[in-house]
Amino acid sequence: MSEVSYYSVEGLKKLKDELSHLEHTERPRVSQEIGDAIDKGDLSENAEYHAAKEEQSLLETKIAKLKNVVASARIIDESQLDTSKILIHSIVKLKNTTNGMEFTYTLVADSETDIKNGKLSVNSPIGKGLLGKSLGDITEIKVPNGVMKFEVMNISR
Known part of the structure; x- marks a missing residue:
């Protein structure tokens, strides 16, 4: 677990909204791109496939980091x-x-x-x-x- 960070209610909501967008919109979109690239055949020379896999890797890293931040976030009672x-x-x-x-x-x-x-x-x-x-x-x-x-x-x- 990462270091505790303190947020306003608005700030934490923004983080959670971004995480939800990545998980429910971006992740399926990237998966679809990978599927479309696979349908085009030979993966060894398929630039679309490799680009989509790279995007997926970056996206999953971003999701994992954001989950860590949200898990360690605390709301401040101002x-x-x-x-x-x-x-x-x-x-x-x-x-x-x-x-x-x-x-x-x-x-x-x-x-x-x-x-x-x-x-x-x-x-x-x-x-x-x-x-x-x-x-x-x-x-x-x-x-x-x-x-x-x-x-x-x-x-x-």
Whole structure:
């Protein structure tokens, strides 16, 4: 079993929906492609067959990994979380102390990450640097292009 990951109800539903789609839509489609390729005859020189088998292998690997993630997933009861510190599922308003720009992010599990919608992984450099910080804290976070300084302006759920 893999490491426990924490999800919102919405995030876990998204994972389960993806798993269901892979198992009930993609798996039968790939099996049909293999069957169609077999019907064409000689398998030793049948590129369609080999491509479909490769796709099947990748699909089964993805399904197995997703099953592991779903099995080890736990839903967070956000009403029980401490809002004085930044934790997973915190909505955090930050101010870049260098240029004064303000950002708002929600810290989420890796599979819920969606930067365009302000959902930042707790395992990203910024996410790791923010965990445990409190309102008013200034933190220096090492990012790929240097060090950024942020002030925590607000924490909510």
